[in-house]
Amino acid sequence: MIARRLRMMLALGLLTLAGCSAPKVAVQGTFPVPLVNPYPIHVGWHLDSALTSYVHKEKIDRGGEWVISVGAVQQSMFDSLSKGMFKGYTFLDSWESSAPVQLIFVPSIEQLQFSTPKQTRSKYFEVWIKYKFELRNPDGTSRGEFPLTAYGKAHIQNYSMNTNSAALQEAANAACRDAMAFFALQFRTLGPVKAWLDQNGLGS
Amino acid sequence: MSRHLRSMLAFAALLYLGGCVTARVEEIREGHTTISGGDAIAVLGKRDRPSATETEFDFVECVSRNMGSEVPVIAERTFRDTLFPWFEPRTAPANTRDLPELIGHPMFVERLNSIGVKYLIWIEGSTRRTDSAGTMSCTVSPAGGGCFGFLTWENDSEYEASIWDIKEGHTVGKVSSEAVGTSYMPALIVPVPIIARVKNSACSSLANQLTTFLTDAS
Numbered sequence: 367m368i369a370r371r372l373r374m375m376l377a378l379g380l381l382t383l384a385g386c387s388a389p390k391v392a393v394q395g396t397f398p399v400p401l402v403n404p405y406p407i408h409v410g411w412h413l414d415s416a417l418t419s420y421v422h423k424e425k426i427d428r429g430g431e432w433v434i435s436v437g438a439v440q441q442s443m444f445d446s447l448s449k450g451m452f453k454g455y456t457f458l459d460s461w462e463s464s465a466p467v468q469l470i471f472v473p474s475i476e477q478l479q480f481s482t483p484k485q486t487r488s489k490y491f492e493v494w495i496k497y498k499f500e501l502r503n504p505d506g507t508s509r510g511e512f513p514l515t516a517y518g519k520a521h522i523q524n525y526s527m528n529t530n531s532a533a534l535q536e537a538a539n540a541a542c543r544d545a546m547a548f549f550a551l552q553f554r555t556l557g558p559v560k561a562w563l564d565q566n567g568l569g570s
Numbered sequence: 571m572s573r574h575l576r577s578m579l580a581f582a583a584l585l586y587l588g589g590c591v592t593a594r595v596e597e598i599r600e601g602h603t604t605i606s607g608g609d610a611i612a613v614l615g616k617r618d619r620p621s622a623t624e625t626e627f628d629f630v631e632c633v634s635r636n637m638g639s640e641v642p643v644i645a646e647r648t649f650r651d652t653l654f655p656w657f658e659p660r661t662a663p664a665n666t667r668d669l670p671e672l673i674g675h676p677m678f679v680e681r682l683n684s685i686g687v688k689y690l691i692w693i694e695g696s697t698r699r700t701d702s703a704g705t706m707s708c709t710v711s712p713a714g715g716g717c718f719g720f721l722t723w724e725n726d727s728e729y730e731a732s733i734w735d736i737k738e739g740h741t742v743g744k745v746s747s748e749a750v751g752t753s754y755m756p757a758l759i760v761p762v763p764i765i766a767r768v769k770n771s772a773c774s775s776l777a778n779q780l781t782t783f784l785t786d787a788s
Contacts, residue, residue, distance in 0.1 A: 398650075398651040401652075401653060524627040544660055546655060547660050548660065
């Protein structure tokens with residue numbers, strides 16, 4: 367009888383500890399196509415392996431190692447973005463390509479940061495993603511670069527089961543959507559992009 | 571009736587009664603509203619920036635669910651995806667003054683017409699614990715376990731819904747719902763929660779009033 371109760375208490379303790387382990391989350395799913403007037407251009411995207419396999423790992427004091435993986439959805443993001451924004455698009459293995467594109471984007475993630483409710487004494491998980499976009503001509507020569515900082519947050523109260531992982535994942539997902547929204551609506555104002563659009567009579 | 575059965579019935583009655591909740595609803599009408607065949611509404615929670623607060627998903631879903639039996643409701647996530655990126659936290663219109671710019675985009679209007687949304691309902695607010703008292707201690711040992719003590723807490727739900735006529739680009743009214751309730755948890759070996767369903771009460775009141783507001787032709 368006592369041994370049975372001890373086994374039950376041990377099982378309860380293990381379950382509790384499992385819920386306290388540091389989250390490992392990966393952004394998943396598909397993204398919506400932006401509802402904007404498409405630009406009459408054919409663009410190329412070069413997504414290198416550093417971007418498509420991007421994983422952020424961070425040790426938090428008394429919190430273990432937290433892992434956020436956003437690389438796997440990058441192609442899906444830029445695929446959806448391009449479907450709505452451009453007349454045509456191609457994913458390129460290299461920025462020096464013979465594909466019939468007018469402009470090439472080479473995005474990369476410079477930094478990813480996150481905060482937990484415990485750290486900020488709030489009820490939100492927050493994720494920031496800092497992108498850098500290189501703009502290149504079809505022959506691979508550089509036309510400049512521009513930054514893009516995206517932000518996402520998730521209220522912990524909205525996720526009752528497995529709270530940390532689900533909320534952190536949603537904050538990262540929200541940051542990815544925010545990056546897409548910014549790119550879609552601010553496209554023509556982005557320095558090197560504006561210069562190219564003006565040069566090719568597409569500035570208005 | 572056996573003693574055991576009487577105890578269980580008393581316990582069930584306590585749970586059924588729950589804590590006490592007082593609720594109040596107010597409405598301000600600024601324009602005419604009609605819902606005809608093919609018209610739908612979208613219920614959204616305020617998540618725009620730079621506001622640091624968000625309306626809880628479960629409250630917005632509760633209002634959508636309760637209204638959905640009377641008027642066609644587009645789910646929040648579906649609405650945001652269908653009109654992406656115009657209703658993201660970064661880009662969502664903060665007030666009706668921003669609507670004319672949106673309505674000026676033919677693609678936006680076409681997509682809006684395809685889903686039939688006529689009214690947008692923005693809900694902002696929250697449920698907060700405003701007071702608590704009491705203590706409870708629980709022990710677990712190989713010989714058994716139990717709790718002893720008494721806890722009480724008060725929750726306050728305050729929400730306001732703004733109704734926008736998205737095609738005309740103006741506000742047609744506001745409905746606010748406030749609910750306050752006190753919950754109790756006495757414990758003598760087994761804790762007995764007597765929960766005041768404050769958020770549910772605020773949701774039901776708000777949903778009912780919004781439905782009346784939209785379907786009342788006055």
